[in-house]
Amino acid sequence: MTRLPRLNPAVARTRRAVREALAGAGSAPGAGEGLVLVALSGGADSLALAAAVAFEAPRLGLEAGAAIVDHGLQPDSAGVSEEAAAAARGLGLDPVTVERVSVPGNSEAGPEGAAREARYAALEGVRSGLGARLILTAHTRDDQAEQVLLALARGSGARSLAGIPRRRGPILRPFLELDRSTTEAACAAQGLSPWRDPHNSDAGYARVRVRDRILPVLEAELGPGIAAALARTAELAREDAEAFDDMVAETIEEIVEPAEAGIAVSVAALAANPAALRHRLIRAVAAAEFGSHLSREHTLAISALVTDWRGQGPIHVPGISVARSGGLIVFTAHR
Structure with a gap:
């Protein structure tokens, strides 16, 4: 043979x-x-x-x-x-x-x-x-x-x-x-x-x-x-990121509502979520509605309107002004 x-x-x-x-x-x-x-x-x-x-x-x-x-x-x-x-x-x-x-x-x-x-x-x-x-x-x-x-x-x-x-x-x-x-x-x-x-x-x-x-x-x-270890880290991070993306997509439809000249998000809904998801929701609203990609510092400043409200604001970030109004976080485009 x-x-x-x-x-x-x-x-x-x-x-x-x-x-x-x-x-x-x-x-x-x-x-x-x-x-x-x-x-x-x-x-x-x-x-x-x-x-x-x-x-x-x-x-x-x-x-x-x-x-x-x-x-x-x-x-x-x-x-x-x-x-x-x-x-x-x-x-x-x-x-x-x-x-x-x-x-x-x-x-x-x-x-x-x-x-x-x-x-x-x-x-x-x-x-x-x-x-x-x-x-x-x-x-x-x-x-x-x-x-x-x-x-x-x-x-x-x-x-x-x-x-x-x-x-x-x-x-x-x-x-x-x-x-x-x-x-x-x-x-x-x-x-x-x-x-x-x-x-x-x-x-x-x-x-x-x-x-x-x-x-x-x-x-x-x-x-x-x-x-090989770094490649495994990438796989684990990708699994987490994809899971968060799914959670953001499901949550954002429930907590976002139209506002005059912009978009509003419920303070209570943002506060109810852990920081990792809350920050992703803030970035997702900015990117999807205004094409603005927020830095970590910008995201934390907006998040503080939810978790550390002392009357501050509005927060000015690329292309957007963000302010707290009653029970809402309102995003409006810069004029």
Whole structure:
């Protein structure tokens, strides 16, 4: 009997991750035709993802293509994009699309944020234009750990600590439980040559400093497994954040009422809720009704109208004035 060669463990892990993610997204075997796209940069993570999707998608009755975004931020970025496109075609992905974007240099989001916004806008444009069901991105457990540390450094809440979601709309991330060494090993085992992004070595980026300096120190001082522990923290924070979101959605309809030139919320109803839920309700009203995203300080100042009322107010926050009037907290837009 002919003995089949043993599949490389790293390749097996990438394929299983893709298979389970697609099945969980409603793309199980026999689910019918459809197109999924890999967001491909040419780096080890996305190249390993492209290879796994090229292998698994046809077995699930799906077509698989690739979308490459050229940010134009580096010399010969067009050549890098074309090499990535050639690699995608070599793996059997079709269609393969290269999109050139312009990244503004003066964005409030900073260079990383501006590039990310441009990239996702381009990916969504390609997905919509081709009628694809999903875009798969190659974020790994290491990316998740970096995201959580950055959120901790900013003093962010549970929503930010939840990190990178496995699924958001048409975006699916199958590799969040795999580490970067697995994707690199999968590429090596399949004879794939990843592109090395010089930005990934540029200490001018906070994410690079976390990756190259902070995480290694934490591993050395606290022991191995820090990235996995941070990823677990993200999962726990996400569960809590989603539970609170559901509670806010259920509660807000019961306690909000129209007011002259604004919205009013019952003081008694806000006071009856624990601080974590009360603060979320205040932020939800500000965001949903006025498009205002409150800081922690703004939220606490408004909350004090409920819990520490001494006749103070109104509270002026971005785009809104908030005052207590009898048994109501009244939000009105700035005039």
